[in-house]
Amino acid sequence: MIPVALALAHAALALLWPPLLLGLIGRVKARLAGRVGPPLVQPYRDLRKLLQKGSVYSRTTSWLFRAGPVVGLAAVLCALLILPVGGRPGPLSFPGDFVALVYLLGVARFFTVLAALDTGSSFEGMGAAREVTFSSLAEPGLFFCLLALGRMASGWSLSRMISLAPASPGAGPALVLVGVALLVIALAENARIPVDDPATHLELTMIHEVMVLDHGGPDLALISYGAALKLFVFLALIAGLALPPGLVDPGLRLVAFAALTAALAVAIGLVESLMARLRLVNVPQLLVGAAVLSGFGLILVLR
DSSP: OHHHHHHHHHHHHHHHHHHHHHHHHHHHHHHHOOOOOOOTTTHHHHHHHHHHHOOOOOTTOOOHHHHHHHHHHHHHHHHHHHBTTTTOEEEEEEETTTHHHHHHHHHHHHHHHHHHHTTTTTHHHHHHHHHHHHHHHHHHHHHHHHHHHHHHHOOOOOOHHHHOOOOOOOOOOHHHHHHHHHHHHHHTTOTTTTTOOOOOOOOTTHHHHTTTTTTTTTTHHHHHHHHHHHHHHHHHHHHHHHHHHTTTHHHHHHHHHHHHHHHHHHHHHHHHHHHHOOOGGHHHHHHHHHHHHHHHHHHHHHO
């Protein structure tokens, strides 16, 4: 019964924990701004409210607009099946699965962009163009990070990479570079400051939010939940690298993993409170810098 209980706990953590991380980020930002802020469970309330509403579709849209939120969420859920959570291997773990993880996230982005373009709005097209441009700069850095972890772990399964890379001899400097690069890529891929501001509705600065302006009701709920899961994927990768190698008890590893993801959410809240959003022309420099850091990490483990 204990393995079954642990499996259920891991599944519950992967599916129910992500919205709470968004609530934690919002609470940290509110506190640093001197406000009380929304409760931690506000994202769950928002999802419930959206699911209770109806959807309105324009006559100019096709099936792509309706498929975008569904396929996007399905792709991220499939990525969760590959992701190791709390030191426990993903249910679909196999050699080379890190490539599938990256491309599943790419599929989610692709259908979100298609849904935005399907509206025929030049405004949403602008956001879609920015999204694909910045993602094309972030993906090389993400691949470099995963290749460095695979080299450190002497294996190409994501579960093996996350569990064995921190214990690799002399992996400390490379892990620091990879961890910093992953955090920058996580901010970019999840439309967070300093790349994008998820709370803004200014035309000249919006990236992700502009692509989903025409979605509402259950469709917007699927998009919002998928975005929370995507953030969890990146935070889980970083938290997995920070888990103490000597912690062997599965229950304690799960608790430590949850605490680390919460700490990373607090760190994101601090970054968004202390930094301003970058000008769009400076975002490529940030992403290229993350790719350079991860590239140096890969060079350190190859030499």
